[in-house]
Amino acid sequence: MKKQMAVWLGLACSGLMAPLAQAATTLTVYTALEADQVKDYKEAFEKANPDVELRFVRESTGVITAKLLSEKNNPQADAVWGLAATSLMILDQQGMLQAYAPKGVEKLNKQFVDKANPPKWTGMDVWAATICFNTVEAAKKGLPKPESWADLTKPIYKGQIVMPHPASSGTGYLDVSAWLQMMGEKSGWDYMDKLHVNMAQYVHSGSKPCKMAAAGEYPIGISFEYRGAELKEKGAPIDLVYPKEGLGWDLEATAILKGSKNLAAAKKLADFSVSLTAMQLYEKNYAVLAMPGVAKQNPYIPADYAKRLSKNNFAWAAKNREAILQEWSRRYESKAAPKS
Amino acid sequence: MLSMVWRWLPQRSSVSGEARVAAVLVWLLVLILMLGLGLPLLFIFAKAVQDGDGGFVGLRNLLQVLDSPGLMRACSNSLQLGVTVTALVVPLAFVFAWALLRSRLWGRGLWRQIGLSPLLAPSLMPAISLVYLFGNQGLLKGWLHGGNIYGFWGVVLGELFYTFPHALLIIMTALSAADGRLYEAGRVLGASPLRQFFTITLPGVRYGLVSAALVVLTLVLTDFGVPKVVGGDFNVLAVEAFKQVVGQQNFPRGAVVGLLLLLPAILSCMVERRMARRQQAALTARAQPFSPAASCWRDGVALLLLLAISLLLLSLLGVGVAASFIRYWPYQMDLTLLHYQFDMVDGGGWAAYVNSLQLASATALLGSVLVFVGAYVCEKLPGAALGRGVLRFLAMLPMAVPGLVLGLGYVFFFNHPANPLQGWYGSLGLMVLCCVAHFYTTAHLTAATALKQLDGEFEAVAASLKVPFWVTLWRVSLPVCLPALVDVARFLFVSAMTTLSALIFIMTPEHSLAAVSIITMDDAGDTAAAAAMASLVVLSSAGVSLLLSLLERLLGQRSQRWRRPG
Numbered sequence: 001m002k003k004q005m006a007v008w009l010g011l012a013c014s015g016l017m018a019p020l021a022q023a024a025t026t027l028t029v030y031t032a033l034e035a036d037q038v039k040d041y042k043e044a045f046e047k048a049n050p051d052v053e054l055r056f057v058r059e060s061t062g063v064i065t066a067k068l069l070s071e072k073n074n075p076q077a078d079a080v081w082g083l084a085a086t087s088l089m090i091l092d093q094q095g096m097l098q099a100y101a102p103k104g105v106e107k108l109n110k111q112f113v114d115k116a117n118p119p120k121w122t123g124m125d126v127w128a129a130t131i132c133f134n135t136v137e138a139a140k141k142g143l144p145k146p147e148s149w150a151d152l153t154k155p156i157y158k159g160q161i162v163m164p165h166p167a168s169s170g171t172g173y174l175d176v177s178a179w180l181q182m183m184g185e186k187s188g189w190d191y192m193d194k195l196h197v198n199m200a201q202y203v204h205s206g207s208k209p210c211k212m213a214a215a216g217e218y219p220i221g222i223s224f225e226y227r228g229a230e231l232k233e234k235g236a237p238i239d240l241v242y243p244k245e246g247l248g249w250d251l252e253a254t255a256i257l258k259g260s261k262n263l264a265a266a267k268k269l270a271d272f273s274v275s276l277t278a279m280q281l282y283e284k285n286y287a288v289l290a291m292p293g294v295a296k297q298n299p300y301i302p303a304d305y306a307k308r309l310s311k312n313n314f315a316w317a318a319k320n321r322e323a324i325l326q327e328w329s330r331r332y333e334s335k336a337a338p339k340s
Numbered sequence: 341m342l343s344m345v346w347r348w349l350p351q352r353s354s355v356s357g358e359a360r361v362a363a364v365l366v367w368l369l370v371l372i373l374m375l376g377l378g379l380p381l382l383f384i385f386a387k388a389v390q391d392g393d394g395g396f397v398g399l400r401n402l403l404q405v406l407d408s409p410g411l412m413r414a415c416s417n418s419l420q421l422g423v424t425v426t427a428l429v430v431p432l433a434f435v436f437a438w439a440l441l442r443s444r445l446w447g448r449g450l451w452r453q454i455g456l457s458p459l460l461a462p463s464l465m466p467a468i469s470l471v472y473l474f475g476n477q478g479l480l481k482g483w484l485h486g487g488n489i490y491g492f493w494g495v496v497l498g499e500l501f502y503t504f505p506h507a508l509l510i511i512m513t514a515l516s517a518a519d520g521r522l523y524e525a526g527r528v529l530g531a532s533p534l535r536q537f538f539t540i541t542l543p544g545v546r547y548g549l550v551s552a553a554l555v556v557l558t559l560v561l562t563d564f565g566v567p568k569v570v571g572g573d574f575n576v577l578a579v580e581a582f583k584q585v586v587g588q589q590n591f592p593r594g595a596v597v598g599l600l601l602l603l604p605a606i607l608s609c610m611v612e613r614r615m616a617r618r619q620q621a622a623l624t625a626r627a628q629p630f631s632p633a634a635s636c637w638r639d640g641v642a643l644l645l646l647l648a649i650s651l652l653l654l655s656l657l658g659v660g661v662a663a664s665f666i667r668y669w670p671y672q673m674d675l676t677l678l679h680y681q682f683d684m685v686d687g688g689g690w691a692a693y694v695n696s697l698q699l700a701s702a703t704a705l706l707g708s709v710l711v712f713v714g715a716y717v718c719e720k721l722p723g724a725a726l727g728r729g730v731l732r733f734l735a736m737l738p739m740a741v742p743g744l745v746l747g748l749g750y751v752f753f754f755n756h757p758a759n760p761l762q763g764w765y766g767s768l769g770l771m772v773l774c775c776v777a778h779f780y781t782t783a784h785l786t787a788a789t790a791l792k793q794l795d796g797e798f799e800a801v802a803a804s805l806k807v808p809f810w811v812t813l814w815r816v817s818l819p820v821c822l823p824a825l826v827d828v829a830r831f832l833f834v835s836a837m838t839t840l841s842a843l844i845f846i847m848t849p850e851h852s853l854a855a856v857s858i859i860t861m862d863d864a865g866d867t868a869a870a871a872a873m874a875s876l877v878v879l880s881s882a883g884v885s886l887l888l889s890l891l892e893r894l895l896g897q898r899s900q901r902w903r904r905p906g
Contacts, residue, residue, distance in 0.1 A: 035686040035864065057849050058686065060863075063587055070392075070589035074757060136671070159488075168587055201490060201572050204863040211865030216477045216670060237671060333410045333575070 024051045025265045030068060032061040032170055033082035033252070034207060034226070037285060041081070044281055045272050052265045060205050061087060061170025068257075072096060078260040079269050084170040085251035086177070088121045089318035097121060098256040098263070102270040112251055112290040121255040122274050125286035128249035128309055129175050130225040131241035132213035143219055149179065149243045152220070153194035162201045162209040163222035167325050170250060171206025171224045176328060177317040178248025178310045189331070196332050214238050226285045229300040240300055246310030250317075251290070252282075358808045359723045366727035369714050373734040375761075376777035380749025381741065384602075387595035387752045401592045405600075411580055415600065418577040421492070421567075422560045422604070425499045426553050432500070433507035433552060434545070436649050439642035441515045442541075442632050452512075454650045456505045460881040461657060462838040462855040463565035464862070465874040466501035469660040470494055470570050471867060477670045479659070490572030498566035501656045503559050507552040514548020515541075518630035533638070547615055554608035562601050562742035565840050569862050577601060578744055578841075585748065585845060598748040602741065609740040657878065664872035679872040687860035687869075688852025693876055696837055696854035699771055700884075704833040707776040707783060708825055715787035716813055720799050739781040743841030746778055750846045766848035774846060775836040783828045790824030791817060822895045830888040834881045 031038060035058060042054050057077065059067065065087040068077065072094060080088065091097055092114075101118035112123030131152075133145055143160065146152055152161060164172030180188035200218050203209060209221030210228050214236035228240040254273040256266045272278055279291045287301045288309075297303060391397045405411050436455050440448050458466070473480050474489035488494075518541070526536045564578035571579065577597060585594035632638075663669060667676040682689040717724075718732055738746075754765045764770050794817060802812040818825075840855045847856055854877050861870040 036684050039683065055849070066587065066589040070591075203865070205865065208863065208865030211867075215668075215867070217471075217475055235668070235672070329410065 024053050025262050026053045026055050027078045027262050027265045027269060028055045028057065028076060029269065030057050030059075030064050030077040030080045031082040032059065032064050032084065032087075034285075036230075037082075040284075041278075041281060044277060045269065048272055048275075048277065049265075049268050052268055054269075060168050061173070062165075062168035065090065068096070069094065075257050075259050077257050078262045079257060079266040080253075080255045081269060081273060082124065082252045082254070084174070085121060085123060085253045085314055086173070086318040086321060087170065088253050088255050089314060090321060091255070092120045093318070096258055098258045098260065098266075100256055100267060100270055102254075102267070102274045104271070104274050108274055108290045109292055121253045122270065123251040123253045123290040124273060124278070125252050125282040125290060126249050126288035126306075126309065127171070127174075127224045127226060127252060127286060128247040128288075128305075129171070129178065129243070130210075130223055130228045130247070131243065132210035132221040132223050132228045132231070133239045133241050134213045134216050134219040134237055135239055136237040137216045137219040141219065145239065146220065146241060147244055149191070149245050151243075152222075153191065153198060155198075157198045157220065159198065159200045160218055161195070161198050161220045161222065162203055162212050162218045163199065164206045164209060165202040165204060166328055168204050169206040171222075172202070173321065173325070174248040174250040174317075175222060176248075176324060177321075178246065178312065180324065181313060181316070182246055182310050189327070192328075193331070202332070210238070225287065225301055225305075229298055230285075232300050242302060242305070242308055247308050249309045249312055251314075252286075362717065362721045362809065363724040363727065365713065366717050366721070366724040366731060369710070369717065370727055370730050370734065372710065372773075373714075373731070373777065373780070376773045377734060377737060377741070377746070377780070380746065380753040381737075382749075383752040383756070384595050384598055384745065384749045387592055388599050390592055392590070392592060397592075401596045405593060405596045410575070411577075411597070414575045414577045414580045417492075417575060418561050421495060421499070421576060422557045424492075424496055425503060425560045426556045428496070429500050429503050429507050429556050430511075430549060430553050432649060433504055433511050434549065435645050436504075437508055437511040437515050438541075439645045441512060443639045443642035444632055444634060445639050445642055445646070451646050451650065454653060455508050457657060458501050458653060459505045459834060460838070460885070461878045462840055462858060462874060463498070463502040463563050464569055464840070464855070464858045464870065465660050465878065466498040466656040467494075467566045467569035468663070468858075468862070468867060468871045468874060469656045469658075470498055472659050472663045472669065472871070473655070488572070490570055491574045494570035494572070495567045495574060495576070497656075498570055499560045499563065501653060502563060502566060503556045504653065506559060507556050510552040510555060511545060511548050514545040514551075518544060520628040520630040521626075523630055524628075533635075550615060551612055554612055558605045558608055558742060561604050562744050562841060564744070565859070568859060581744055581748070582844070585751065591752065594748055595752065598745045602745050605740045605742055605745075660871045661875040661878065664868060664875045666868070669868065679866075679868040680876075682857070682869060682873065685861050685866045685869045686864045687857025687873070688849065689857075692852040692857040693854045693873065695768065695851050696877070697880065699768060699775065699853065700833045700836040700880075702768070702772045703775040703779075703836040704829040706772060707779070707832040708787075708829040710776060711780065711783040711828055712787050712818070712821070712825055713813075715784055715791055716817060719788055719791045720796070720813075720817070721809060734780075735784040736781055738778055741778075743778050743839060743843075744845075746774065747842035747845035750774055750842070754846070766846065766851065768851050771843055771846060771851065771853075772836075774842050775832070775839065778839065778842050779832055779835045783832060786824055786828050786831070787821065790821040794820055823892050826888050826892040826895065830885055830892075833884050833888070837877055837881045837884075 033041065038056050038058055042056060045054060046052065061084050064083060068080070068091055071077070075096070088097065097120040099116060099118045099120050102122055105113060105119065105122055108122060114120045114122070131146065138145065141160070143156060146157070163175065166172035166176045176192070179191055182188070183191055203212070206224055207227045210223030210231055211221075212218050213221035213223070214231040225240065228238065232238055232240065254270055256263070256270055260266045274290070276291070276294070279289050279294045282289055283294050283296060287295055287298055287305050289295050302308070388401055389396060389398055391400075439445070440451055440455070445451070470489055472478055474484055474494070475481070478489065522540050523536060526540055531539065562578050564576070564582055567574065567576045567579050577600060581594050581597040581601065584590045584597060664679050665675045665677070667674050667678060682692070688695075714731060714735060718728055718735070721728070750770070753759065754761055754770060756762065798816050799809065799812060802809070838855055840859065843853055844856050844859070847853055854873055858870045858873050861873065
């Protein structure tokens with residue numbers, strides 16, 4: 001009896017104290033990919049590289065970026081798979097990325113790979129701003145379908161729009177950055193001032209506005225195309241609107257952290273990330289890929305989608321990220337909530 | 341003569357051996373609580389005066405916080421919220437307690453369970469239910485007349501639900517200590533029931549009311565589950581602390597906000613201490629228990645009040661559970677188990693739920709052992725006076741420390757690169773320690789009360805019979821206190837299952853937890869999945885509570901037979 005209890009106690013304690021023992025290399029990967037994508041990507045990679053197990057730490061873009069920056073002196077991550085290129089460029093400015101040219105990187109569109117040689121990061125796919133517009137609720141409220149960013153500032157949409165918070169969400173930041181780039185700084189902020197009046201909520205993640213629109217909680221959600229297409233596919237009563245002024249966008253990209261203790265395994269991840277197998281995975285979710293010729297037409301995404309993307313100066317967006325977020329917070333967070 | 345000395349010597353040495361064991365035990369417990377409570381708290385103070393790289397900056401962080409309009413606005417929002425909720429929930433809880441204890445209604449045990457049912461749910465549950473009830477697609481959206489649940493009043497409603505049982509427990513205790521002779525005298529002197537209420541009942545529970553108000557205020561100020569879900573643009577300090585630390589990894593600023601949140605808790609503890617000193621024993625030896633006379637009119641009113649409040653509580657619990665089974669609110673209202681497939685959404689999936697069960701079980705098991713031994717050495721053992729003093733202080737400290745502050749302390753202390761225990765960071769074991777420390781006070785008080793009911797003579801007799809204290813503990817104190825101990829275990833299990841505030845800071849993806857995953861799912865917009873996970877938590881807490889109640893009853897029949905006369 002006593003012996004049995006001792007065994008049990010030992011088991012309980014070892015379970016509590018010891019991290020799980022693993023046979024293969026465990027690679028810690030930070031990501032801002034959607035949760036439903038992470039599962040597929042992990043399976044595919046581990047199938048191709050049975051000796052490496054991925055340990056994903058998933059958070060929204062802003063949180064992951066902040067986490068990586070705060071761990072600068074004591075990096076916990078080996079690699080990053082699926083984080084905004086603007087965020088990776090900030091890490092690069094801090095000298096945190098390991099230069100590495102993955103096998104097959106030459107097959108990628110040059111535009112979607114870091115200019116340095118060897119590159120510090122490699123692109124995966126493009127994700128871009130999309131408005132999810134709930135037709136059922138809009139009909140009830142008599143709201144016309146918006147066609148442009150400018151439409152969203154019309155008084156009729158007051159309290160009907162949700163968008164992601166740019167500090168926590170990469171999708172939120174690409175919107176803000178694109179408005180400032182397309183309209184110029186002054187008119188960009190003027191535009192956001194007017195939009196703020198109509199805004200019902202700023203939410204944590206880039207997916208949530210579209211999910212809220214799909215559930216009818218608010219009829220208009222500023223989100224991105226993958227979530228919109230996925231929800232429409234599921235039967236949500238939404239239309240996807242691609243504003244005519246141009247779509248803000250960013251790249252999902254991969255990088256290796258300098259100082260990784262599992263460099264060999266991290267390189268395998270970087271290699272996999274630019275491979276055809278991986279691109280075929282990204283293709284399920286996105287319409288514009290870093291490797292030309294892989295993408296297929298998604299019924300919910302327009303054929304000329306790539307042409308609708310706004311001009312995006314990544315270096316500018318990365319360099320000014322902190323200042324922009326500060327200004328954004330000063331304007332829209334510290335002042336009283338606009339609604340009653 | 342010499343032989344007597346010889347006989348005396350070995351006995352003395354065995355007693356001192358026992359005393360040494362006791363002293364070691366006391367200091368060991370002090371060490372555990374220092375590790376799980378004292379040191380993390382000290383590290384918050386240290387962090388608050390450092391910059392991001394660990395250099396000393398004095399009050400600069402504090403000044404920066406005071407200077408940022410967003411944070412100060414959150415601060416005033418928090419206060420406004422705390423005062424409003426307290427002003428609403430204390431009268432409600434009082435009314436409920438009054439209807440329970442001062443009427444002769446049938447089924448009071450059931451009403452009591454309903455009143456306490458919010459304890460089984462994480463604070464996110466009422467918030468999610470509110471979205472389904474009063475959100476823009478809510479069932480009762482029409483009631484708001486174009487208003488909006490996201491914001492101040494939404495948070496108030498959610499916090500009402502969350503804090504109600506805490507206020508109820510305290511007020512019920514106060515109300516149940518009533519001296520029947522006072523009412524008798526009032527009646528004889530011709531005081532109307534109303535007058536009796538205002539001159540006897542209310543003054544009698546004054547202390548309980550203030551105490552409940554302070555507890556509620558602290559809970560509201562430090563909860564971030566409700567404001568996170570239905571707050572909308574209504575920003576509060578607790579959410580701000582979370583944003584600073586998790587969202588922006590700005591630890592020094594998070595520490596300052598944490599310290600700001602510690603203030604009201606410490607303040608209310610001090611007020612409570614002062615009041616407790618002034619409070620005279622409500623029940624003297626000659627008091628007669630009060631038993632309400634028959635009164636249809638009063639029982640009718642009591643029934644209405646109970647019904648109204650219970651309906652509110654149950655709807656905030658039930659709507660979330662019901663919504664978790666609906667395919668696609670509000671467009672496809674057929675039933676499905678789809679939302680229980682947690683692997684397709686953020687938050688860690690079913691593993692998070694299993695982790696939570698493990699955490700709660702381990703907390704209940706290890707916690708009740710630790711608490712009981714701690715209470716025993718505090719109450720029953722002589723010697724190591726200093727150690728016992730420190731232990732008593734540490735046992736009462738968690739009451740003044742909000743979970744959020746404790747969690748921050750854990751981040752600063754256990755994740756410090758120089759800490760030899762850093763490898764432990766993020767493990768389930770550390771989370772267990774955190775839970776035990778967080779809920780220590782209530783558990784300790786329950787165990788200590790049960791032990792106090794045992795006459796000190798047991799130990800005296802045992803000592804004179806040369807029985808070491810651990811034998812007395814094992815053979816006498818433990819069996820007698822078993823029901824109280826089961827109570828402690830139940831409390832620890834349910835608390836660990838539903839708590840959010842401390843653990844959200846020290847959780848890692850390998851050990852994600854159910855309550856935390858609810859926040860993650862809601863952040864990603866998967867409200868139905870969040871509702872499903874919250875329902876699972878409620879179900880498991882309720883199930884385990886029920887099991888432990890049965891166990892308690894069974895144990896009561898076996899080991900408490902001596903309590904019954906005859």
